[in-house]
Amino acid sequence: MSKPMLLEEFTRLPPALTVDCVDGLAGAIDSVAGAAAPSHRFLRYGWFAAALKAYGGAARTLTVAREGEPVAALPIVASGPAWAKLVSVPGCYWPFRSFPVREDAGVEAVEALLPRLAREARALRVGPVYDGDPGLELLKEAARAKGWAVLDRFVADSFLLDITAAQGEGPWPRNSTLKKNRFHEKHLGSHGELDWSFVHGADWTDAAFDALAEIEEKSWIADRTDGSDAKFTARGHGGFWRAAAEDPVIARSMWAALLRIDGTPTAFSFDMNAGTLKYAIANSYDPRVAKHSPGKLLYYRNLVRAIEDGITTVDWGAGDSGYKQVIGAEKGPAIRDWLFVRPGIDALAGKLLRSAWKRTGRAEGESAPAKADRVLDAEQSQGGGKEGEGSDN
Structure with a gap:
């Protein structure tokens, strides 16, 4: 058996x-x-x-x-x-x-x-x-x-803010930072009534997108560039974000902090929330109030709200690291562009072109000057950076 x-x-x-x-x-x-x-x-x-x-x-x-x-x-x-x-x-x-x-x-x-x-x-x-x-x-x-050829080229380093780690070292944002922000906010108020609000989910109407586009049209992006990198204008990428918001799941992850002064859109910070992670995508402001640091004030409000919503990490992406490191961000994963070339003679050709592909990128470790990520640095250069802009963080 x-x-x-x-x-x-x-x-x-x-x-x-x-x-x-x-x-x-x-x-x-x-x-x-x-x-x-x-x-x-x-x-x-x-x-x-x-x-x-x-x-x-x-x-x-x-x-x-x-x-x-x-x-x-x-x-x-x-x-x-x-x-x-x-x-x-x-x-x-x-x-x-x-x-x-x-x-x-x-x-x-x-x-x-x-x-x-x-x-x-x-x-x-x-x-x-x-x-x-x-x-x-x-x-x-x-x-x-x-047997595929795998080619990469370096684009930039990312920067991450670990909020949980920052809070482990004491209250965050620090009281000294919040005190400075209140000082700037008081002087910003001399321009009119301040209205701070948030946009997400079903709030993504044409009017909401128009408000962000209005700010970008007045910003340094429109003044110093051809405007193609703007996120919400018609000549920029506004069509993409309006279309993406048609999916209610995506719309719930899209998040904007918005400042109006006397009802006029003046500054915004736009992100995507993904679980406990926030992708910081774009910031912009009206340069007429730049010396009062509207972008910095708005983003700290945004971070405080993010903490309340359970966000533990902010991914600042690529671009100038100055203001990001001031806030507490540190270098994160590298960002690269990849080519996958099918096996055989194509893969052989791809391997021969590996060095040429790499040269079209940046040198490893070289920061990418992403235009839309320079907003807060530009803000400081226009009068808001003398006192340190929260450098105690």
Whole structure:
């Protein structure tokens, strides 16, 4: 009589993976994004649809399902000349450009996707994106194992404010900082009645976006640049954010602190909240009141509210580190641009071009002078920086 097999003696087969590619954006994107890391759950159908609406392009979506459940979704659009067969992930550069994967997705999911990707394109561009990005790390591991060439170029260092660590050293913001802010706020009030408010969720109306655009049109961005980097104007990226807010889930993560003086929009700070993480995306102000530091006053109010809402970390992104380090931010993960070139002669060519690709970026460790991130530095240079602008932090 045969001896019954013990449970541990059975060989467990790997879960079945299926790969699909559809024209347009796949509905599975939302399913994957909903189970992604909290920091990446904004990478929804509406996010990519907003990019297509604002910047153009015809998307295809590669999806990987594990036993019928989507675990990865890679939207792609053609980039460059048609003969190059280069594709990229659509999206917006704020806070980064990536694709969603479920938190429990393994490298095998992306390995399964690569053969179909190779049929669709010679090379895939992902980024700019942070080191450690979940989708990026799986893609790097899978691509290298399958003979793809993997090229990167450095874009910038990010800066992170660890609020929990700062609070561990005593009350934060410090009382001395709040005292200075009250002093500036008193003098700012000489320009009229101050109204501090917040915008998020269902508050994202056309009027709310118009208020932010009005501030940018009066700011140094419009005065010193061609305005293409503005986040909310018609000639900038206003179309993207208005379209993104049509998704109520994304709209709830979009957050603005707004200052009006005598009813006139005067300064804003725009972020995205993702779980306990806040992505600081844009700040702007009316230069007529720059000497009273409206941007700094507004952002400290925003940080105090963030603490109340359970935010523990602020990701300041790239750009000048001056005001960020004054507030307490420290260097975070590097931001890079990546090319994944399919195996064979294309990968060989890609490897030969590795150095040329790197040279199109910045030297490792060199800070990126992101224009829209220079707002508070510009504010200080116009009269608000003499007393230190909260340098006690």
